[in-house]
Amino acid sequence: MSQPILQLKAINKSFGPVHVLHNVDLTVEKGKVTALVGDNGAGKSTLIKCIAGIYTPESGEFIFEGNNVEIDGPRAATSLGIEVVYQDLALCDNLDIVHNMFLGREKKRNKVLNEHEMESLARKTLDGLSVRTVKSIRQKVASLSGGQRQTVAIARSVLWNSKVVILDEPTAALGVAQTEQVLNLVKRLAENGLAVILISHNLNDVFEVADSIAALHLGRMAAQIDKSKIAPQQVIELITTGKSESAGVK
Amino acid sequence: MSTTQVSEAGTIKQAAQDYWAKVKTGDIGPLAAILGLVVLCIVFGSMSPVFLTQGNFANLLTQAAAVIVIAMGLVFVLLIGEIDLSAGYASGVCSAVLVILVTKKDQPWFVALAAAIVVGCVLGYLIGVLVARLGIPSFVVTLASFLAFQGILLLLAGEGGTIRIEDKTVLAIENSNLSVTASWIFYIVVSAIYFLAGLSRINSRRKAGLKTELKKLWLIKTLALIGASGLAVLTLNLERSNNPDLVSLKGIPYVVPLILAILIVGTFVLDRTAFGRHIYAVGGNAEAARRAGINVKRIRIACFMICSGLSAIAGLIFASRQNSVSPTTGGSSTLLYAVGAAVIGGTSLFGGKGKMRDAILGGLVVAVIDNGMGLLGYAAGIKFIVTGLVLLTSASVDAISRRGVANS
Ligand SMILES: Nc1ncnc2c1ncn2[C@@H]1O[C@H](COP(=O)(O)OP(=O)(O)OP(=O)(O)O)[C@@H](O)[C@H]1O
Ligand SMILES: [Mg+2]
Numbered sequence: 001m002s003q004p005i006l007q008l009k010a011i012n013k014s015f016g017p018v019h020v021l022h023n024v025d026l027t028v029e030k031g032k033v034t035a036l037v038g039d040n041g042a043g044k045s046t047l048i049k050c051i052a053g054i055y056t057p058e059s060g061e062f063i064f065e066g067n068n069v070e071i072d073g074p075r076a077a078t079s080l081g082i083e084v085v086y087q088d089l090a091l092c093d094n095l096d097i098v099h100n101m102f103l104g105r106e107k108k109r110n111k112v113l114n115e116h117e118m119e120s121l122a123r124k125t126l127d128g129l130s131v132r133t134v135k136s137i138r139q140k141v142a143s144l145s146g147g148q149r150q151t152v153a154i155a156r157s158v159l160w161n162s163k164v165v166i167l168d169e170p171t172a173a174l175g176v177a178q179t180e181q182v183l184n185l186v187k188r189l190a191e192n193g194l195a196v197i198l199i200s201h202n203l204n205d206v207f208e209v210a211d212s213i214a215a216l217h218l219g220r221m222a223a224q225i226d227k228s229k230i231a232p233q234q235v236i237e238l239i240t241t242g243k244s245e246s247a248g249v250k
Numbered sequence: 251m252s253t254t255q256v257s258e259a260g261t262i263k264q265a266a267q268d269y270w271a272k273v274k275t276g277d278i279g280p281l282a283a284i285l286g287l288v289v290l291c292i293v294f295g296s297m298s299p300v301f302l303t304q305g306n307f308a309n310l311l312t313q314a315a316a317v318i319v320i321a322m323g324l325v326f327v328l329l330i331g332e333i334d335l336s337a338g339y340a341s342g343v344c345s346a347v348l349v350i351l352v353t354k355k356d357q358p359w360f361v362a363l364a365a366a367i368v369v370g371c372v373l374g375y376l377i378g379v380l381v382a383r384l385g386i387p388s389f390v391v392t393l394a395s396f397l398a399f400q401g402i403l404l405l406l407a408g409e410g411g412t413i414r415i416e417d418k419t420v421l422a423i424e425n426s427n428l429s430v431t432a433s434w435i436f437y438i439v440v441s442a443i444y445f446l447a448g449l450s451r452i453n454s455r456r457k458a459g460l461k462t463e464l465k466k467l468w469l470i471k472t473l474a475l476i477g478a479s480g481l482a483v484l485t486l487n488l489e490r491s492n493n494p495d496l497v498s499l500k501g502i503p504y505v506v507p508l509i510l511a512i513l514i515v516g517t518f519v520l521d522r523t524a525f526g527r528h529i530y531a532v533g534g535n536a537e538a539a540r541r542a543g544i545n546v547k548r549i550r551i552a553c554f555m556i557c558s559g560l561s562a563i564a565g566l567i568f569a570s571r572q573n574s575v576s577p578t579t580g581g582s583s584t585l586l587y588a589v590g591a592a593v594i595g596g597t598s599l600f601g602g603k604g605k606m607r608d609a610i611l612g613g614l615v616v617a618v619i620d621n622g623m624g625l626l627g628y629a630a631g632i633k634f635i636v637t638g639l640v641l642l643t644s645a646s647v648d649a650i651s652r653r654g655v656a657n658s
Contacts, residue, residue, distance in 0.1 A: 074543075090541045092534035094602035095527075103531055104542030106524045113522050116458040136461070143271075 003066055005030045005195045006051070006082075006164055011060030013043075013050055020046050021057065022220045027212075028164060033186060033196045034224075035206040038216030039239055044199050047216065048166050051197075052084045053077035081163035085153045085170060093142035097134060098122045100141055101156040125159050126151075129188050133181065147178025154185055158194065165189055166197040171205055183209050203232050217242030265464050278647065283595050283611035286640075287618065294622030301625055305490035307482070308503060312424050314617030315505040316341070316567040317584060321591035321609035322512055323560030326553040328592055329520075330533045331601025332381060332388035335585060336373075339399035340558045342580030344370045345565030346406035349415045349575040359419045366562040373399070374558030378551030388554075396585075404577045412576045415569050423508065424570035427501030430487045436502060437483045440510065441476045448472055505567060509610065512560065516606040529553060533601030583634065590641040591616050598648050615640065 006028040013021040020043050028034050038044050049055045051062075053071045062069050064080055071077050077084075091100050098115070101122045107114040122137050131151055134144065141149060150170050157165050167186065171179040186209050189196050200206050206213060207227065214224040215238035222238045237244035272279070295302040320337050327334045334340075344366040351362035373395070380391045407413060415421070428436060448468060455462045483502060491499035520526035531539040532549045540546050561580075568579050593599060594615050595608025616637060623633045 086541070090535070090538040092531045092538050092602070094534035095530060099527060099530075103527075103539070104544050106527060108524060111523065113524060113527065116455065116460060119460050120458065138461070 002030065004028055004063075005065055007061075007063040008047075008051070009061040009063065011047070011050060011057045013046055013055060013057045020219050021050070024060070024216070024219070024221045025224070026214055026221065027224060028195045028197055029212070030163070030195050031190050031193050032211040033190045033198055033209050034212045034214060035210035035227075036197055036199045036214050036216065037201070037203070037206060037235060037239055042216040042239075043219040044216055045168060048084060048168060048197065048199065051077065051082060051164075051166060053082075078160070081161060082166070083157035083160065083162040083164070084166045084168070085150075085157050086168055091141045091149055091153060094140065096140050097137040097144075097152050100152055101125070101159055103156075105160070121159065122155075125155050128192065129155055129158070129185055131155065131185070145178065146174050147181050150174065150178075150182050151185060154182070154189070158189060158192075162194065164195045164197065166199075168199045169201065170198070171200065171202065179205065203235060206235070207232060215239055215242075262464065262467060265467050273651075278596060278651065280596060280605075280607060280611055282644075282647070283608070283615060286594075287611065287615055290615065290618045290622065294618065294625070298622065298625040301622055303490070304485050304488040305492075305499075306621065306625070307485050308427075308490055308499075310614075310617050310621050312503050312505055312571065313621060314613045315424065315503075315509060316564045316571065316580075317587045317591055317616060318509055318610055318613035319512060319564040319567060320561055320580075320584065320588035321595070321613050322509075322516055322606055323557035323564075324588055324592045325516075325597050325604045325606055325609050326529065327388070327557045328589075328597050328599060329529050329601060329604050330550055330553050331536075332550070332553070333392060333589070333599075334377065334388065334554065334557050335392040336377065336395035336399050337392075337557055337561045337588060338580040338585030339396055339403060340370055340373050340580070341561035341564040341568060341584070342403040342575070342578075343373065343399050343406065343565070344558075344562035345569045345575045345579050346403055346413070348420070348562075348566060349413050349569050350406060352417045352420065353413055353415050359417050363562075363566055366565055367559050370558040370560075370562030370565075371555045374555035375551060377558070378554035381554065382547040382550035400577075400581065403579065403581075407575060407577045407579075412574045414574045416573075420566065420570050421573060422570070423504050424567060427486070427499065427503050428507070430501050433483055433487055433502040436507065437480065441479070445472055445476065505570075508563075508567075512563070513606050513610065520606065525549075525552070530602055533603070535602075586641075587616050587620075587637070588613075590637060590644075593648065594640060594644040596644075598652070599645060600648070600652055612644075 004027045008024060008026040011021050011024040012019070024043075024047060026034070026047070036044050036047065046055065050057050051071065053074045053076050056072060062071055069080065071080070092103065095103070098119050102118045107117045107121070119137065126134070126137065133151065134148055141152060144152065154165070154167065154170065170186070171182050174182060183205055186196060186198060190211070198206070198210065210227050212224060212226055213230060213235060215222040215235060217238065220242065222242045223244075234244040234246055269279070291302070300306050320341055324334060324337055347369050348362045348366040351357040351365055352359055357365075377388070377391055377395055380386050381388045427433070452462050452465060452468060486502050487500050489498060489500050491497055520529065528539060528544045528549050531542065531544060532546050536546050565580065569575055572579065591612035592604065592609050593612065595610070595612030597604030597608045619637050619640065620633055623636060
């Protein structure tokens with residue numbers, strides 16, 4: 001097996017007296033979807049915020065493409081190629097799809113926005129992800145459905161030669177059909193060679209797209225197991241109790 | 251979508267459907283204000299024999315000018331979802347600075363104007379810092395500065411109350427005109443540039459393989475605008491002096507190219523630069539803008555600075571129009587008319603939506619109501635009530651269209 005693109009070793013993170021993450025390990029591979037599951041408050045969001053550079057853990061190692069790296073801020077994460085799509089979508093309703101995808105990183109020519117380049121690149125990215133549901137990429141994000149918005153947010157994260165894309169509950173607010181669309185998109189990201197970390201409370205979704213499942217329980221990594229080697233019932237045991245005799249986790 | 255779709259956006263019918271879809275998302279565009287303007291002109295024109303004369307038309311433009319410029323500054327502040335209630339008195343303070351420097355300190359007009367603009371920007375910076383860094387609501391900060399600026403103006407104008415200005419350049423802005431020939435040359439050059447810029451935009455999008463606006467529709471809109479402004483220039487070039495032998499009055503007032511210049515620069519900044527894009531982003535979703543790496547505080551401060559900086563130019567216009575500065579310069583209904591102008595033109599009070607041209611369209615609507623009702627002999631009270639109702643209507647359209655988006 002190839003070397004993992006990102007490895008976390010013994011990450012510890014506290015907020016004052018509250019010790020939220022205890023010696024957490026995580027392995028993320030290229031072209032694979034790693035699902036991060038756990039009950040409310042297990043520490044999933046905290047963990048990805050550490051990866052995204054929003055929080056700095058007290059101790060622990062980040063190994064990115066074989067090298068020890070320091071992620072001391074959002075910019076450091078971005079420059080490594082780590083992108084996060086947050087739970088609450090960070091889109092501007094009053095701007096169109098192209099503007100949103102390039103927000104904060106606009107393409108310019110002599111200080112003037114290069115709309116042509118941005119529009120072509122946005123088009124290409126959406127085509128590359130086989131997104132066909134949006135009518136015009138010049139339409140305002142306000143007019144999009146929840147699934148389409150999620151699609152735009154995800155497409156934005158892959159625009160930047162990103163290597164690791166982290167999705168925090170991308171299907172939480174979506175209906176059946178739109179969930180399916182977004183899950184297909186998640187699979188396609190992995191097929192395109194990206195490493196995907198997917199946070200989800202929905203085990204159906206997890207089993208549909210994940211290659212590997214990492215279960216957090218009260219801030220400890222209960223286990224990270226290949227999907228093929230575990231059953232939904234055992235994942236539920238891991239989430240609720242932190243162990244599963246039948247899956248060999250004690 | 252395949253790349254073979256290099257065409258225009260279908261037919262006129264389809265464009266109309268697209269427009270209707272946009273209206274439903276709350277994006278009415280300039281059509282409402284233009285229609286309102288036309289209706290008002292017809293109504294007042296049929297009721298008053300003076301309203302549609304060349305003299306009154308020029309008068310209307312110079313009357314509206316200061317409010318339009320303040321409204322153009324307010325667009326920046328409204329775009330980020332804030333308000334500046336002190337913009338009117340900021341223009342008064344800047345006007346006083348300008349007049350004092352010219353009249354009492356014998357400075358040339360451009361030095362005085364530069365100083366006035368710097369003062370405006372500093373005032374805006376202070377407001378911006380209080381709003382963006384301390385997080386005080388702009389309503390409160392600018393209400394306080396409204397009072398404070400009024401006080402500063404009172405102190406600057408002094409006990410006597412009025413300081414006259416006799417500088418020729420300053421007075422020319424509102425009181426003199428381009429010559430008839432210069433007016434036509436100005437019109438032809440601006441129209442040609444506008445036409446060619448639009449054409450090259452369409453062609454370059456086509457070359458890049460991107461979907462373009464329907465060319466026919468663009469042509470209709472552009473020619474309509476060029477035609478209408480041609481008519482306006484024609485009217486302005488007619489003699490409008492009561493006594494042409496004594497003093498001839500014709501041509502485009504100097505204030506018109508001044509406003510056009512602000513319009514072009516402002517529109518360029520908003521539409522073509524990353525800074526402008528970030529202003530819209532902050533107004534649309536400040537948190538999203540922050541996460542996208544945009545320095546939201548810096549954008550906020552900059553918008554307040556632009557607003558007060560443009561107020562300084564409005565101060566110049568006031569000084570020119572009144573030949574002086576007084577403790578009421580930029581006061582009374584100025585600020586409310588300016589906010590009304592921006593909103594009537596289509597700028598949203600909720601942030602994230604608006605254009606420079608809104609200030610001009612809305613400013614003309616406000617001026618037409620004021621001017622037309624004045625000619626018909628209505629009392630000031632009635633004018634205020636009608637203007638208030640028009641503003642309320644625009645704000646309702648704004649609010650309802652927003653709710654429409656939220657519900658969809
Ligand atoms: N900024 C903070 N300050 C203090 N405690 C925090 C902070 N952020 C998170 N916590 C605590 O850390 C724990 C883990 O929170 P986290 O948001 O990571 O959980 P989660 O797994 O994402 O939960 P959910 O599924 O509800 O999103 C919780 O007990 C929470 O109260
Ligand atoms: Mg969470």
